[in-house]
Amino acid sequence: MNIALIGYGRMGHIIEEIAVARGHRIGIIVDIDNSNDLNREKFKDIDVAIEFSSPKAALENVSSCLKLGVSVVSGTTGWLKDMHKVLDICSTSNAAFIHSANFSIGVNLLFHLNSELSKQMNRYREYTVSIEEIHHTRKLDAPSGTALSLAEGIKQQHSAYTGWCFDNERSENKIPIKPVREGMVPGTHIVTWDSDIDTITLRHEAKNRRGFAMGAVIAAEFIKGKTGVFTMKEVLGFT
The missing domain is CATH 3.30.360.10 (Dihydrodipicolinate Reductase; domain 2)
Structure with a gap:
């Protein structure tokens, strides 16, 4: 699976480590210094984006990916008041979306x-x-x-x-x-x-952040090739 990492703080680094260990490829890393790289040309071969950025940037990051037809796993919190906008975009996008306050x-x-x-x-x-x-x-x-x-x-x-x-x-x-x-x-x-x-x-x-990162990668594996909105209940088989 070809993954885009959006946000490259401590969580982004751990997600990268776990994703590569599970046989995936990091196709692009988008952070505050290169936010313009979130475009159709740079994302044309991306299967899933994993987004751990900031409350101010999350809505634009997630919306941009979905409009490009790229599925998104988002773990950024503090922006849920705008979630309905993302759900509206996802309903007409050929992509999947999953958000969780905690992927552990x-x-x-x-x-x-x-x-x-x-x-x-x-x-x-x-x-x-x-x-x-x-x-x-x-x-x-x-x-x-x-x-x-x-x-x-x-x-x-x-x-x-x-x-x-x-x-x-x-x-x-x-x-x-x-x-x-x-x-x-x-x-x-x-x-x-x-x-x-x-x-x-x-x-x-939590003893460390690896549990959060592992769950995010597992969620990305789950939504690859799917369309629609999902939760961790579906990922973990609770429904």
Whole structure:
């Protein structure tokens, strides 16, 4: 598979290493210094683009690829308010698109468990839920996209919750999220269901970024040659 890397920070370097080890070729690398290379001529032989850039650049990067007929795996967070624009483009493009706040297989198992537990907890209203996420100080968005995905999973399954709020601004029917930024922590997410008699906790702690990168490459392998919009549920066989 011929892959374009869009964004060449720490994640881009790890994705490159894993993709090459799995027998793929990096056809082009597009970063802030050569953004004009995202064009039809340079992308004519690209099978899939893997995009980990920045919230400000993601919409243009993804849209440009889809308009060229190049499928995209996007892991950039902090731009979901514009996601509908990408979905509209993808609906008329001969390409596929998948976005995830977190491509780690472990985190996607956490999403699945979170959804299933929330469905069961809908019956036990003595429990209340909260989310904590811990990341390195260079992470720009807060709460993390993964924390927001966890909150959305709870909201979809539990009728008592209509959205989320920051932990220090608690509101009725909202899921409180506490973002913490410290050191160089790759990422920890904790979902806690608490009552007067006990506590149930789901926790995922990343040891490094390789899990995120591996999941992104696996997603690229999955969407090659496909059209339409996919999620990690399809990639991992959860549906």
